[in-house]
Amino acid sequence: xxxxxxxxxxxxxxxxxxxxxxxxxxxxxxxxxxxxxxxxxxxxxxxxxxxxxxxxxxxxxxxxxxxxxxxxxxxxxxxxxxxxxxxxxxxxxxxxxxxxxxxxxxxxxxxxxxxxx
Amino acid sequence: xxxxxxxxxxxxxxxxxxxxxxxxxxxxxxxxxxxxxxxxxxxxxxxxxxxxxxxxxxxxxxxxxxxxxxxxxxxxxxxxxxxxxxxxxxxxxxxxxxxxxxxxxxxxxxxxx
Numbered sequence: 604x605x606x607x608x609x610x611x612x613x614x615x616x617x618x619x620x621x622x623x624x625x626x627x628x629x630x631x632x633x634x635x636x637x638x639x640x641x642x643x644x645x646x647x648x649x650x651x652x653x654x655x656x657x658x659x660x661x662x663x664x665x666x667x668x669x670x671x672x673x674x675x676x677x678x679x680x681x682x683x684x685x686x687x688x689x690x691x692x693x694x695x696x697x698x699x700x701x702x703x704x705x706x707x708x709x710x711x712x713x714x715x716x717x718x719x720x
Numbered sequence: 721x722x723x724x725x726x727x728x729x730x731x732x733x734x735x736x737x738x739x740x741x742x743x744x745x746x747x748x749x750x751x752x753x754x755x756x757x758x759x760x761x762x763x764x765x766x767x768x769x770x771x772x773x774x775x776x777x778x779x780x781x782x783x784x785x786x787x788x789x790x791x792x793x794x795x796x797x798x799x800x801x802x803x804x805x806x807x808x809x810x811x812x813x814x815x816x817x818x819x820x821x822x823x824x825x826x827x828x829x830x831x832x833x
Contacts, residue, residue, distance in 0.1 A: 607763070644805065646764070646823040659820060693763050702819040706752025706771065706811050709821065711763030 606630050607712035609694050615718045616684055623680045624715045626694030634658075635677040636695040636709065637669060646693065652677055653700040684719045691716050722747045722817040726808055726824035733798055733831050741793040741827045743808030748815030753791050755784050756807040758826070764807055798831045805829070 607628045616622055628635060636659075637649040651659035652671040666682045677694060691714045697707035723746045733739055745753065752771055756764035768777045770786040777784050781802065783794040793806055805828050809821040 644826050646807070646809075646821075648820050651820075661820075695763075700819065701751065701811055701821075706754075706769060708754060708766045708769055710766060711756075713763050714761075 607694055607696055607710050609692075609712040609715050611715060612713065613716050613718075615720065617720055618684055618686060620684050621680070621682045622684060622717070623678055624692055624694075624717075626677045626679075626712055628675055628694075628696040628710070628712075630696055630698075630710060632696040632698050632710075633674060634697045634700045634707070635671065635674075636697075637677065637679050638693040638695060638711075640691040640693060640714070642690070650677075650679075651700065653702070658700055658702055681717075684717075686719050689717055689719045722810065722812050722815065722822045724808055724810055724822050724824035726806075726827050728827060729825070730828040731830070733795075733829070735799055735831055735833050736797050738794070738796045738798070740795070741806055741829070743791040743793070743824055744789060745791070745808075745810045747810045747812045747822070748817070749813030751811040751813040753786055754809045754811070754821065755782075755791070755793055756809065758805045758807055767806075795829070798829075800831045800833050803829055803831045 634653045636651045650669040655671045671677045694712040695709040697709045725744045727742045755767040758764045768784040773788045805826040807826045809823040
């Protein structure tokens with residue numbers, strides 16, 4: 604029973620293309636996140652949604668656009684892909700948002716390895 | 721700016737050889753410190769949350785401790801299946817990182833049989 608799932612697992616595409624990554628969680632959590640893990644393994648937050656509302660929007664190119672159709676889903680659309688976008692993208696969820704004060708642990712999906720050629 | 725530094729970058733142990741991983745942090749008030757395990761090709765798996773200095777938590781061969789400046793992940797009598805990258809992350813109580821996890825670069829642990 605997968606808690607946080609992402610599709611696709613691997614994504615290979617050419618520069619200039621537009622692609623989407625989908626994420627779903629069945630934990631009943633209110634908050635979802637997108638992270639980027641670069642080649643040096645640093646995980647950096649990109650976006651966070653709480654109850655479908657965007658609450659964290661880091662300094663990310665506006666080619667990246669997240670969408671949360673409901674609490675259980677958070678998608679990431681990337682326009683005009685560039686070589687530097689190659690990385691592993693992780694979706695995560697938590698019971699609530701740490702903006703509210705609690706230090707909620709986050710549960711991560713398996714990741715999507717994006718390779719831009 | 722909040723910072724998390726993990727050491728060593730890589731650690732190779734023999735099965736049964738106990739050791740510790742270090743996570744040093746600088747944060748605008750600590751709301752929580754998290755330890756995760758990440759296997760190759762997989763997402764980080766939550767291990768522990770520590771909230772205040774002096775707190776300790778244990779799970780099987782792992783024990784996490786916290787001071788005001790650093791956290792240690794002690795591994796007792798490790799087995800090959802403990803091989804993974806261990807990530808530390810902090811949640812700040814204020815500042816520009818408020819509400820966001822700041823991760824360290826991880827320690828790659830390899831346990832040889």
